[in-house]
Amino acid sequence: MAKTEQVAEAGGNVLEVSGVTLRFGGLTSLNDVSLSMGRGEILAIIGPNGAGKTSFFNSVTGAYLPQEGTIGFLPRAGGRHELRGCKPYLVSRHGVSRTFQNIRLFGALTALENVKIAVETRQKTDAVSIMLGLPHARRAERESDRRAHEVLAFVGLEGRLNELASSLSYGEQRRLEIARALATGPELLLLDEPAAGTNPTEKRDLEDLIRRINADLGVSVLLIEHDMKLVMSVADRVVVLNFGKKIAEGTPGEVQRDPAVIEAYLGASAEEDAAAVADVVAEQAASGAAEGEVKGA
Numbered sequence: 001m002a003k004t005e006q007v008a009e010a011g012g013n014v015l016e017v018s019g020v021t022l023r024f025g026g027l028t029s030l031n032d033v034s035l036s037m038g039r040g041e042i043l044a045i046i047g048p049n050g051a052g053k054t055s056f057f058n059s060v061t062g063a064y065l066p067q068e069g070t071i072g073f074l075p076r077a078g079g080r081h082e083l084r085g086c087k088p089y090l091v092s093r094h095g096v097s098r099t100f101q102n103i104r105l106f107g108a109l110t111a112l113e114n115v116k117i118a119v120e121t122r123q124k125t126d127a128v129s130i131m132l133g134l135p136h137a138r139r140a141e142r143e144s145d146r147r148a149h150e151v152l153a154f155v156g157l158e159g160r161l162n163e164l165a166s167s168l169s170y171g172e173q174r175r176l177e178i179a180r181a182l183a184t185g186p187e188l189l190l191l192d193e194p195a196a197g198t199n200p201t202e203k204r205d206l207e208d209l210i211r212r213i214n215a216d217l218g219v220s221v222l223l224i225e226h227d228m229k230l231v232m233s234v235a236d237r238v239v240v241l242n243f244g245k246k247i248a249e250g251t252p253g254e255v256q257r258d259p260a261v262i263e264a265y266l267g268a269s270a271e272e273d274a275a276a277v278a279d280v281v282a283e284q285a286a287s288g289a290a291e292g293e294v295k296g297a
């Protein structure tokens with residue numbers, strides 16, 4: 001069965017965002033953004049630097065409070081949770097978890113401990129019961145240990161359980177972050193630039209992991225990524241932001257051909273080119289080079 005049919009069969013949307021506007025003083029980071037995401041979908045959000053991608057994630061996960069709009073999360077069990085203005089721990093409890101652009105692990109704890117902490121945020125055991133070693137606290141501890149082992153095996157880190165997070169390779173740290181996000185049993189997983197800083201082999205492993213999270217665990221994946229090859233290969237659909245506005249959406253192929261998208265990216269690279277040329281001009285002026293040489297740069 002084709003992926004689009006599977007998504008349709010899974011039924012309805014998992015996320016419905018309408019008219020979200022987020023301002024920081026005079027700067028509009030998200031400008032009337034609306035999108036919906038089908039249950040079981042891998043949806044990528046792309047756009048040049050500063051387009052509003054992370055602001056969007058922060059708005060969905062409760063870190064930012066948009067001035068306008070609604071963000072509905074629709075769990076499989078039914079009902080609708082409004083995520084705009086929802087506390088981050090409640091967003092996670094509702095079934096939405098995320099990773100960060102800059103890895104946020106506890107470097108001095110082992111891989112296993114990092115994941116167990118995430119599992120335990122979902123458990124209801126209180127600190128006193130844990131200290132006293134009460135039976136229900138011991139049961140919870142065994143359960144978090146089992147779950148953490150399971151998740152670490154899923155991401156391929158079963159051989160690194162007792163390594164300190166800080167001693168893992170960059171690609172392994174990225175996978176550990178994903179394991180930690182999966183440990184809470186999300187229905188919707190937000191990955192913020194998971195391929196950043198990884199090498200080509202790690203990128204291929206990551207592609208495979210994202211597909212397995214989606215297909216084997218039935219988790220819907222919202223992905224921010226600058227690596228277009230990865231986006232084009234894993235995403236079912238792509239939404240493009242530029243200056244906080246949604247400028248396009250469609251299949252990876254449709255978006256790649258969209259003139260507005262091409263212009264947004266060309267504009268960004270033209271600015272970079274302009275900045276690079278300006279640097280060359282400044283350098284040559286400093287070294288007393290002739291103007292004619294600069295024009296040819």
Ligand SMILES: Nc1ncnc2c1ncn2[C@@H]1O[C@H](COP(=O)(O)OP(=O)(O)OP(=O)(O)O)[C@@H](O)[C@H]1O
Pocket residue numbers: 024027028029047048049050051052053054055056
């Ligand atoms: N906490 C904040 N305070 C002020 N401005 C912010 C804040 N967070 C984001 N912004 C601004 O909002 C705009 C969008 O930023 P955002 O980080 O969401 O973009 P992005 O698409 O994720 O960029 P990148 O690809 O570089 O990570 C930028 O102009 C940024 O400076």
